[in-house]
Amino acid sequence: MTTPPALLINCTTCRLVSRVRFIPTGGSAICPRCGAHLSHRKPNSLARTWALIIAAYILYIPANVYPIMTVISFGKGEPDTIISGVQSLMASGMWPLAVLVFFASITVPLIKLLGLTLLLISVQYKWHWRPRQRTILYRITEAVGRWSMIDIFMISILVALVRLEAIATIEPGTGATSFAAVVVLTMFAAMSFDPRLIWDAMEQPNVE
Ligand SMILES: [Zn+2]
Numbered sequence: 355m356t357t358p359p360a361l362l363i364n365c366t367t368c369r370l371v372s373r374v375r376f377i378p379t380g381g382s383a384i385c386p387r388c389g390a391h392l393s394h395r396k397p398n399s400l401a402r403t404w405a406l407i408i409a410a411y412i413l414y415i416p417a418n419v420y421p422i423m424t425v426i427s428f429g430k431g432e433p434d435t436i437i438s439g440v441q442s443l444m445a446s447g448m449w450p451l452a453v454l455v456f457f458a459s460i461t462v463p464l465i466k467l468l469g470l471t472l473l474l475i476s477v478q479y480k481w482h483w484r485p486r487q488r489t490i491l492y493r494i495t496e497a498v499g500r501w502s503m504i505d506i507f508m509i510s511i512l513v514a515l516v517r518l519e520a521i522a523t524i525e526p527g528t529g530a531t532s533f534a535a536v537v538v539l540t541m542f543a544a545m546s547f548d549p550r551l552i553w554d555a556m557e558q559p560n561v562e
Pocket of ligand 1: 365366369370
């Protein structure tokens with residue numbers, strides 16, 4: 355057995371770069387500064403990210419098909435899906451809010467899912483195509499995720515606000531649970547993806 359060469363490993367928590375000579379199989383090295391586990395690459399990154407992404411795609415369907423909330427005022431009310439909510443916001447002239455909800459609830463989660471799928475496929479097939487741009491795409495996907503929670507925050511604020519007046523009530527629907535699950539799953543998927551894999555492929559001969 356030959357001694358493996360020393361590896362430079364970046365701590366994903368505190369960003370300290372340490373020189374690690376040996377990582378035991380199944381074990382991990384510890385960051386000397388913050389104590390976080392160091393790994394050369396995130397373990398099973400591809401499989402984990404795929405699993406989370408597929409689950410998010412499946413839940414994206416009920417999130418858009420089922421009502422996200424029901425507004426009952428004076429005893430009357432109809433359940434609203436994300437799309438019908440956007441439509442009724444536009445009908446009542448609340449354009450900025452309609453645009454915000456449309457972007458945060460439909461566009462952003464879908465772009466995130468598609469972006470991560472593209473990254474996964476590109477790493478799986480060891481593409482040499484625009485690694486820098488793909489790394490930037492990963493950073494955007496990771497940063498933008500939490501903003502899709504706006505919809506869930508809006509529902510929870512509305513539910514709390516409207517409960518105070520007896521005239522109207524707002525009930526969160528089944529769609530809201532699925533939607534929150536989609537957002538959380540994509541956030542975990544972005545976290546479990548290891549962008550260093552993009553650059554690993556660059557060091558291997560092109561298979562295309
Ligand atoms: Zn650290």
